Amino acid sequence: MASKVVNPLRDPRDKRLPRIAGPSGIVIFGVTGDLARKKLMPAIYDLANRGLLPPGFALVGFARRDWANEDFSKVVHDAVRQYARTPFSEEVWRHLAEGFRFVQGAFDDDDAFDTLAATLADLDRIRGTGGNHAFYFSIPPSAFPVVLKQLKRSGLCDPHAEEWRRVVIEKPFGHDLKSAVELNSLVNDVFPSDSVFRIDHYLGKETVQNLLALRFANQLYEPIWNNNYVDHIQITQAEDIGVGGRAGYYDGIGAARDVIQNHLLQLMALTAMEEPVAFDPKELRREKVKVLSAVQLPKDLSAGSARGQYAGGWQGGSKVRGYLEEDGISQTSTTETYAAIKLLVETRRWAGVPFYLRTGKRMGKRVSEIAVVFKRAPHLPFSHNDTEELGSNMLVIRVQPDEGVTIRFGSKVPGPAMEVRDVSMDFSYGQSFTEASPEAYERLILDVLLGEPSLFPQDEEVELSWKILDPVEKHWARSSAKLEQYASGSWGPASADAMMARDGRAWRRP
Amino acid sequence: MIIDLPSTDSSKINKALVEMREKGGSIALGRVLTLVIVTEDGAAEDPIAAANAASFEHPCRVIVLAMGSKRASARLDAQIRVGGDAGASEVVVLRLYGPLVDHGASVVVPLLLADAPVVAWWPGEAPEVPSKDPIGMLAERRITDAASARRPNAQLAKRRDSYQPGDTDLSWTRITRWRGLLASTLDQPPHDKITSVTVAGATESPSADLLAAWLAVALKCPVKRVKSPTKSGPGLHSVVLTRRAGDISLVRPQTITAELKVANQPERHVALPRRGLRDCLSEELRRLDADDVYAEVLTKGMALVARHAEAAPKSAVPKPATASKSTAVAKPAPAPATASTAEPATARRTPDRRTKIAAAAASVDDPPTGTDDASPTGVPAETTDPAPAEASTGRARSARKTRADATRPATPRRRSAKPADPS
Numbered sequence: 001m002a003s004k005v006v007n008p009l010r011d012p013r014d015k016r017l018p019r020i021a022g023p024s025g026i027v028i029f030g031v032t033g034d035l036a037r038k039k040l041m042p043a044i045y046d047l048a049n050r051g052l053l054p055p056g057f058a059l060v061g062f063a064r065r066d067w068a069n070e071d072f073s074k075v076v077h078d079a080v081r082q083y084a085r086t087p088f089s090e091e092v093w094r095h096l097a098e099g100f101r102f103v104q105g106a107f108d109d110d111d112a113f114d115t116l117a118a119t120l121a122d123l124d125r126i127r128g129t130g131g132n133h134a135f136y137f138s139i140p141p142s143a144f145p146v147v148l149k150q151l152k153r154s155g156l157c158d159p160h161a162e163e164w165r166r167v168v169i170e171k172p173f174g175h176d177l178k179s180a181v182e183l184n185s186l187v188n189d190v191f192p193s194d195s196v197f198r199i200d201h202y203l204g205k206e207t208v209q210n211l212l213a214l215r216f217a218n219q220l221y222e223p224i225w226n227n228n229y230v231d232h233i234q235i236t237q238a239e240d241i242g243v244g245g246r247a248g249y250y251d252g253i254g255a256a257r258d259v260i261q262n263h264l265l266q267l268m269a270l271t272a273m274e275e276p277v278a279f280d281p282k283e284l285r286r287e288k289v290k291v292l293s294a295v296q297l298p299k300d301l302s303a304g305s306a307r308g309q310y311a312g313g314w315q316g317g318s319k320v321r322g323y324l325e326e327d328g329i330s331q332t333s334t335t336e337t338y339a340a341i342k343l344l345v346e347t348r349r350w351a352g353v354p355f356y357l358r359t360g361k362r363m364g365k366r367v368s369e370i371a372v373v374f375k376r377a378p379h380l381p382f383s384h385n386d387t388e389e390l391g392s393n394m395l396v397i398r399v400q401p402d403e404g405v406t407i408r409f410g411s412k413v414p415g416p417a418m419e420v421r422d423v424s425m426d427f428s429y430g431q432s433f434t435e436a437s438p439e440a441y442e443r444l445i446l447d448v449l450l451g452e453p454s455l456f457p458q459d460e461e462v463e464l465s466w467k468i469l470d471p472v473e474k475h476w477a478r479s480s481a482k483l484e485q486y487a488s489g490s491w492g493p494a495s496a497d498a499m500m501a502r503d504g505r506a507w508r509r510p
Numbered sequence: 511m512i513i514d515l516p517s518t519d520s521s522k523i524n525k526a527l528v529e530m531r532e533k534g535g536s537i538a539l540g541r542v543l544t545l546v547i548v549t550e551d552g553a554a555e556d557p558i559a560a561a562n563a564a565s566f567e568h569p570c571r572v573i574v575l576a577m578g579s580k581r582a583s584a585r586l587d588a589q590i591r592v593g594g595d596a597g598a599s600e601v602v603v604l605r606l607y608g609p610l611v612d613h614g615a616s617v618v619v620p621l622l623l624a625d626a627p628v629v630a631w632w633p634g635e636a637p638e639v640p641s642k643d644p645i646g647m648l649a650e651r652r653i654t655d656a657a658s659a660r661r662p663n664a665q666l667a668k669r670r671d672s673y674q675p676g677d678t679d680l681s682w683t684r685i686t687r688w689r690g691l692l693a694s695t696l697d698q699p700p701h702d703k704i705t706s707v708t709v710a711g712a713t714e715s716p717s718a719d720l721l722a723a724w725l726a727v728a729l730k731c732p733v734k735r736v737k738s739p740t741k742s743g744p745g746l747h748s749v750v751l752t753r754r755a756g757d758i759s760l761v762r763p764q765t766i767t768a769e770l771k772v773a774n775q776p777e778r779h780v781a782l783p784r785r786g787l788r789d790c791l792s793e794e795l796r797r798l799d800a801d802d803v804y805a806e807v808l809t810k811g812m813a814l815v816a817r818h819a820e821a822a823p824k825s826a827v828p829k830p831a832t833a834s835k836s837t838a839v840a841k842p843a844p845a846p847a848t849a850s851t852a853e854p855a856t857a858r859r860t861p862d863r864r865t866k867i868a869a870a871a872a873s874v875d876d877p878p879t880g881t882d883d884a885s886p887t888g889v890p891a892e893t894t895d896p897a898p899a900e901a902s903t904g905r906a907r908s909a910r911k912t913r914a915d916a917t918r919p920a921t922p923r924r925r926s927a928k929p930a931d932p933s
Binding site: 005007008009010011013014015016017018019020021022023048051054055056089091092094095098125126127128130162 | 683686687689690691692693694696697698699701704725728729730766767768770772775776777778779780781782783793796797801802803
């Protein structure tokens with residue numbers, strides 16, 4: 001990791017100098033899954049193409065398939081051709097592909113892990129990976145214990161001298177607080193906590209990091225970022241797809257555990273946190289933990305939460321099935337595909353400002369955003385007629401798609417009368433920002449290789465997030481009635497609208 | 511969408527831009543800067559393509575000043591490109607004719623975006639002193655490209671002599687990846703001090719010169735800049751960092767694949783192609799404050815580098831005669847030299863003939879005053895190291911990599927060197 005020795009070639013004024021990872025390699029468990037194919041492999045290629053991977057980088061796949069190194073190489077090649085962000089370069093590919101290896105085996109197969117250890121030793125010797133290896137767990141949590149045990153038994157988790165060994169895990173980080181704590185201790189048994197990197201890919205997104213820049217680099221927003229001016233905050237993550245092939249994983253987990261526990265609570269932490277004294281990982285984490293520990297649930301959980309399942313129908317031009325009709329889902333499933341909760345942050349800054357978090361599948365469109373809704377002016381000198389159309393000022397941070405920031409404010413409608421209506425002032429990252437802006441996984445994988453922990457939630461954040469969600473899940477579990485259905489392509493069940501209406505508010509249409 | 515406005519003026523162009531936005535309903539993107547490209551008519555398309563590509567990262571207004579014939583009557587033709595023809599920017603191509611060619615700034619001022627920083631880019635020949643150029647004076651950042659000039663080394667020397675904060679050169683940008691790789695090797699243990707460096711590149715490679723200069727400034731050890739072996743590609747060839755714990759070498763024999771060898775570790779390969787214009791421009795536009803490291807490397811580092819003709823350091827046994835003669839000749843050289851620009855200014859001659867002669871006069875490089883290993887600070891000024899070497903292979907050296915140019919009484923020295931040359 002960061003050595004205390006000062007590198008004479010790294011001048012702090014030299015802002016161009018890229019941070020290229022040191023000699024290293026990645027082992028992916030679960031390399032045949034979608035995540036590896038659509039995100040990890042293309043990200044690794046894009047990093048290599050941008051010159052950020054060390055020469056002699058190695059990628060090892062571990063799965064049960066009966067593949068030779070060449071077959072694996074072809075799989076990676078196809079994934080890269082299809083999903084990579086940067087143009088394909090034969091030279092870059094060739095050099096990268098020289099470091100591909102495949103180890104066949106099951107997770108409980110001792111021999112396979114010994115072969116893996118031998119492969120890594122070989123790569124250290126021949127390819128120059130320097131003994132630095134990251135183990136990416138793209139596997140269901142149920143497989144964690146056995147894989148961790150194997151890594152311990154084979155000694156793969158033990159670095160020698162100046163090497164590092166890290167583990168990268170994807171959400172879900174447990175099923176509830178108890179299992180999350182167990183999972184943390186299970187992982188920490190094998191890897192020290194500063195070698196554990198939990199991926200919440202939202203934190204790798206440009207706009208999410210821009211949130212910190214927006215709040216803390218400008219004078220303009222800090223004075224109004226509190227309960228004197230803010231009425232409420234809505235954080236939305238909507239998908240237009242259904243569960244599709246993930247039914248086996250999704251059922252029993254549900255939207256709240258899948259999205260609210262990690263992405264939305266992280267977004268909420270970044271929106272609500274106090275300013276850190278410096279932008280290093282320790283300080284950022286400190287502020288996030290502080291704000292998460294101040295989060296309170298409403299006293300009446302029925303009134304302060306809503307959930308539902310999408311029903312079959314016509315969405316966006318195609319006919320789709322309802323959740324209960326999907327393959328692999330039982331007719332009596334009580335797993336929600338839409339969840340909304342109201343949270344309060346008990347700090348001086350936010351007392352009295354509700355945070356409404358919602359997420360759902362098969363909603364109107366795919367969008368993730370944070371909307372800060374301001375209070376209306378205490379007195380409007382205009383007549384009621386003229387300001388009927390005027391809503392609340394809003395600052396909306398669009399996380400995806402169409403990254404950017406919008407401010408809504410009232411403006412006079414051109415014409416003889418003084419009529420005021422809402423208009424939007426928009427900052428967008430550009431039409432094709434995706435072409436130049438790195439994908440979240442690129443940034444995160446590079447940070448794992450560099451040992452840079454800022455963008456990875458730590459134990460405490462994960463546990464605090466579960467502390468917040470657990471009571472809601474318990475409350476929901478008490479009722480075994482059929483879940484409210486909402487039409488595919490709509491913005492959620494009626495109970496969600498009712499939840500807002502009770503507070504005299506309404507959901508924004510993103 | 512492309513709109514042509516022949517025989518026009520800036521205020522009409524402004525009106526047209528506003529109209530296009532209103533009619534065409536183009537999305538009001540947050541334009542972060544104005545990029546002014548100064549080029550010749552007919553050489554505009556490549557820079558425009560690079561700017562369009564870079565605009566995805568930096569949406570901007572691009573104003574291209576394409577200089578036409580000075581002899582024509584004064585005229586301004588404009589072409590506005592938005593939408594698909596312009597990436598994420600709006601491009602205004604201004605073709606200037608006649609006396610207007612000298613007054614590009616007057617045309618550009620009304621078209622600069624409010625509040626946004628201005629970047630000026632000369633893809634080809636650049637003014638002598640960019641910061642005093644009328645367009646350069648409008649800009650926060652001035653991008654030149656020494657490698658595209660007819661005489662790159664001379665051009666780089668001019669950049670050094672006229673440096674003002676905000677100046678930058680693409681030959682510096684082109685080596686960012688090399689620098690990143692070298693820096694990353696030093697991130698790893700053992701953290702031994704580097705005792706000497708050798709950088710090899712083509713004769714006329716400002717990038718190689720800047721890389722050597724950077725290493726000299728950062729590592730504070732003797733740095734040699736030599737010519738790459740014949741038949742290797744243009745540009746940079748290799749860098750070798752010597753240290754007690756074992757050398758680090760980064761060698762790119764042809765133009766694409768580089769080998770990274772660190773002692774006691776297996777050899778590793780990486781694709782290290784020459785960087786395209788688009789990448790370089792994107793990097794340049796990322797930061798608009800003055801590049802302090804470039805400043806230091808350019809103004810102080812270049813003087814620290816000892817230049818040698820051949821890439822074969824040890825085999826040379828300096829011919830004593832030449833050496834002493836060279837010392838004799840060399841003496842006048844340092845005198846006019848101010849320490850900071852110690853590099854003797856032998857102007858360059860036609861390369862080919864000189865190279866052959868140089869090859870013949872080959873191994874006189876290692877100057878008797880021992881540049882290579884001896885001087886710990888690597889500053890040649892006091893040891894006059896480069897001077898003798900230069901003078902000894904007088905023409906040879908002048909054929910190869912000269913660096914500083916023009917400021918020095920080059921001509922007289924060269925003439926004096928000529929007779930001294932033993933050949």
